Amino acid sequence: MDKHYVGSEIGQLRSVMLHRPNLSLKRLTPSNCQELLFDDVLSVERAGEEHDIFANTLRGQGVEVLLLTDLLTQTLDVSDAKAWLLDTQISDYRLGPAFASDIRGWLADMPHRELARRLSGGLTYGEIPTYIQNMVVDTHEVTDFIMKPLPNHLFTRDTSCWIYNGVSINPMAKAARQRETNNLRAIYRWHPLFTDGNFIKYYGDDNINYDHATLEGGDVLVIGRGAVLIGLSERTTPQGVEFLAESLFKHQQATRVIALELPKHRSCMHLDTVMTHIDIDTFSVYPEVVRKDAQCWTLTPDGHGGIKRHQEPNLLHAIEQALGIDQVKLITTGGDAFEAEREQWNDANNVLTVRPGVVIGYERNIWTNEKYDKAGIKVLPIPGDELGRGRGGARCMSCPLERDGI
Numbered sequence: 001m002d003k004h005y006v007g008s009e010i011g012q013l014r015s016v017m018l019h020r021p022n023l024s025l026k027r028l029t030p031s032n033c034q035e036l037l038f039d040d041v042l043s044v045e046r047a048g049e050e051h052d053i054f055a056n057t058l059r060g061q062g063v064e065v066l067l068l069t070d071l072l073t074q075t076l077d078v079s080d081a082k083a084w085l086l087d088t089q090i091s092d093y094r095l096g097p098a099f100a101s102d103i104r105g106w107l108a109d110m111p112h113r114e115l116a117r118r119l120s121g122g123l124t125y126g127e128i129p130t131y132i133q134n135m136v137v138d139t140h141e142v143t144d145f146i147m148k149p150l151p152n153h154l155f156t157r158d159t160s161c162w163i164y165n166g167v168s169i170n171p172m173a174k175a176a177r178q179r180e181t182n183n184l185r186a187i188y189r190w191h192p193l194f195t196d197g198n199f200i201k202y203y204g205d206d207n208i209n210y211d212h213a214t215l216e217g218g219d220v221l222v223i224g225r226g227a228v229l230i231g232l233s234e235r236t237t238p239q240g241v242e243f244l245a246e247s248l249f250k251h252q253q254a255t256r257v258i259a260l261e262l263p264k265h266r267s268c269m270h271l272d273t274v275m276t277h278i279d280i281d282t283f284s285v286y287p288e289v290v291r292k293d294a295q296c297w298t299l300t301p302d303g304h305g306g307i308k309r310h311q312e313p314n315l316l317h318a319i320e321q322a323l324g325i326d327q328v329k330l331i332t333t334g335g336d337a338f339e340a341e342r343e344q345w346n347d348a349n350n351v352l353t354v355r356p357g358v359v360i361g362y363e364r365n366i367w368t369n370e371k372y373d374k375a376g377i378k379v380l381p382i383p384g385d386e387l388g389r390g391r392g393g394a395r396c397m398s399c400p401l402e403r404d405g406i
C-alpha cells in the first residue's frame with residue numbers, strides 16, 4: 001500500500017482489508033446467532049474456504065489483501081496499543097476491577113496472534129486458567145462469554161470506511177458490533193502502516209459516547225469527483241451523517257454529500273445491500289427500495305463551517321449532477337419478483353467493483369449475474385453459500401484502503 005486514498009467506488013482497486021473469520025463462527029449457535037446478527041449457524045470450514053477464494057480472486061486481479069487478524073497481531077507488538085486494547089476490551093466496569101485485572105494479566109502473556117484471535121473470536125469463562133478465581137467466575141457458566149465474539153468483523157466495510165484521503169472509524173449502531181470499532185481504532189493509531197499520519201480521521205476516534213450519531217460504512221458510497229452518497233438506514237442516522245459531512249467539508253475532501261432515505265429493515269440494513277456503483281455511469285439497484293421518489297438531500301458547505309441542505313426532487317438527478325454525467329444507467333436485480341427478492345436477500349446487488357465494469361459477486365445469484373453480463377459488466381463469481389448467511393456480499397466483506405479516483 002503506497003498511500004491512504006480511496007478516490008471512488010469503481011476506480012482500480014489496489015489494496016483492501018478483509019477478515020477471515022474462524023473462532024467467532026465456532027461460537028455461533030442457534031440460540032445466539034440472531035443477537036449476533038447472523039441468520040443461521042455456518043459451516044466454519046466451508047466459510048473459510050469461500051473466504052480464501054474471495055481473497056485469491058482479489059489477488060488474481062492484482063489487489064493487495066491485508067487480513068485484519070494480521071494487522072491486529074502486528075498492532076499488539078506496540079506496547080501502548082496492547083495496553084489500550086486490553087483496557088478497552090476488558091474493562092473494569094464490565095468485569096469488576098479484580099477479575100478484569102487478572103484476565104488482562106493472563107491475556108497479556110499470550111502470543112500476540114493468539115490474543116488477536118481472541119479479540120475477534122471472544123473468550124468464555126470455561127477457557128480461563130483455574131488459578132483465576134473470583135465471585136464473577138463463580139456466578140457464571142463455563143459457556144458464558146467474558147468477551148463476546150465479533151463475527152461481524154467479517155464485514156470490514158462497515159466498521160471503518162475510507163473516503164478520499166481519510167477514514168471514518170465508525171460508531172456502530174448495534175451492540176453486537178460496537179467493540180469492533182476499538183480494534184480498528186488501535187490499528188489506525190498504532191499499526192506501522194498508518195503511523196505516518198498521512199491521512200485524516202474524520203469521525204469516530206474519540207473516547208466519547210456517540211449515542212445516536214451512528215454511521216456504518218455499508219451506507220457510504222464514495223461515488224467520486226468530490227461526492228459521497230450516504231444511505232440513512234437502519235444503522236446510519238442523520239445525526240451521524242451531519243458529523244461526517246461537516247468533517248469532510250472542513251478537511252476539503254468532499255464538496256457534496258447526497259443523503260438518501262432508506263426503509264428501516266433488515267433486508268436493506270445498509271445502502272450497499274440495495275445499491276452499488278459498478279461503472280462510471282452505472283449502478284446496480286434493487287428497485288423496490290431505491291425508488292426514484294425516495295427522499296433525498298444534497299448537503300454542501302455553507303462557507304462558514306456549516307452545512308447547506310437542499311432537498312432533491314430525484315436521486316438519479318442528484319447523482320448525475322454530482323458526477324457530471326448525462327444519464328445514470330441502472331441494472332436492477334434479476335429474475336421475476338420472487339427471484340429478485342431472493343437474490344437481493346443473498347446480496348446480488350452487493351458486488352465489489354475491482355475496476356470499471358468488473359465486479360466480484362456471489363455465483364448463486366444467477367438471474368442478476370446474467371443481467372450484469374448482458375449489460376457488459378464482467379462478474380468474477382465466488383461461492384457464498386456459507387458466508388452469505390451473515391447477510392453480506394463481496395462489497396461489505398471488504399474495506400478498500402487504496403483505490404484510484406475516476
Ligand SMILES: NC(=[NH2+])NCCC[C@H](N)C(=O)O
Pocket residue numbers: 036037038152155157158177217218219269270272273350390391392393396
Ligand atoms: N454493509 C453491509 N451490507 N453489511 C452487512 C452486515 C451484516 C451483518 N450481519 C450485520 O447485521 O451487521
